[in-house]
Amino acid sequence: MMMMVRKSKGLGERHQRILDFIASYQREHKHPPSIREIGEHCDISSTSVVNYYLDQLEKSGHIERDRKISRGMRLTGNTPLGDMLRVPLAGVIQAGEPIPIPSTDFNTFTAEDSIEVAMSLMPTREKGKDLFALKVQGESMIDAMINDGDIVILKPAQEARNGDMVAVWLSDRNETTLKYYFKEKDGYRLQPANPTMKPIMLKKTEALEIKGKVVMVIRKVDRYN
Amino acid sequence: MMMMVRKSKGLGERHQRILDFIASYQREHKHPPSIREIGEHCDISSTSVVNYYLDQLEKSGHIERDRKISRGMRLTGNTPLGDMLRVPLAGVIQAGEPIPIPSTDFNTFTAEDSIEVAMSLMPTREKGKDLFALKVQGESMIDAMINDGDIVILKPAQEARNGDMVAVWLSDRNETTLKYYFKEKDGYRLQPANPTMKPIMLKKTEALEIKGKVVMVIRKVDRYN
């Protein structure tokens, strides 16, 4: 029998061990452990002692318990981490090529073909569906302050509102570009994100294909090579 | 009694209803429902019918079941979502001000003072600890292709290796800048991420305070205003 431990206050070693086990078990099984499982893994031979510790952990706010039901417990965090979204990575976006838009039944969600994004980073409007990501290839999107290797997350769209940042294909110019869109009297103004650069002015007769709205840009900074 | 449904193949309406209920319940309680709870909510009066459906959902790959244990089931996705990290948002970074570095016991993890990032977006080296985020203020970091409002995630550092992107405070110039760092024969070269812009060359005698390494940049694209 383990020597009894006396702690005046706070989280003891055994409390922490139990929390760690619950977290680990939950991650693996997607459901909580039973009290007997906790006991077995934390060297506690009696279910009433496990219960005793769980009561304390509940009181201190580390867990919540649904009483009298099997496995009725969950970890709390100071703030619970929110949801995450998997966004399909549909290809590359580069200046001189049309924008690859995934078909509506595009459904590749393997780890290599998608990226994970915290839902909390998304603008409120765009929490939902249909988002896709493109990897920037080339250094020709400097006007958008977007660099080679950046990931651009887009929402498919054929229309935009003034002030939306859009991904457009200008077939007359054989150019893909990412700019803020404004409809004007005689045509369209595409405003770069880079404030030192000039907008593109298009007449109404010029081809302009909006392919999507830009929702987010992510840059993983790697070592310069 | 509900009319019996005969479907030759695939997911039926009741299958979908059960999946939806499991997902919803799991989100709320952080543990799966029991078979009786599924029955109650999906208008199935017999536990054996719930079991029958769960068997089918398991066979089709939508759920996994741990047999003979209470609430032993979990939804599968094509790929399970990974872990998320909460990074404290320690203030703003702007060109003419020193870089605010959080103290080592900086521990503010409320939702307003932190951002959530998918672990899978992190470079392998930086999975761990000590990361902090700063919000860019001002339009003076164009050479880094970083815009007003962007979030920069940094790892505290006083030294860097060649090719690291660093956040430095140049006290002689009263300037904060983000650039690739290279140690050279007579001093240091700070190379902008923007390839069209020229590096800063510093002599060894000039003040250069490395405050952190840049790990990631996130831009939430909002409407132009």
Add this chain to the structure above:
DNA sequence: ATGATAACCGAACGCCTGTTCTGTGTCAAG
């Protein structure tokens, strides 16, 4: 119409599971 099969039912059962209770051991304070 008939037979095969899938969908659905309830009852029963055994095991899993949480809870309660009583007791012992340890520690700290008076």
Add this chain to the structure above:
DNA sequence: CTTGACACAGAACAGGCGTTCGGTTATCAT
């Protein structure tokens, strides 16, 4: 030393829970 509080144990129990079985009902193909 006594006392009260805390930590720990095991037994017992009731109820939660999954599984099995035998049966009925509805659908579908021939």
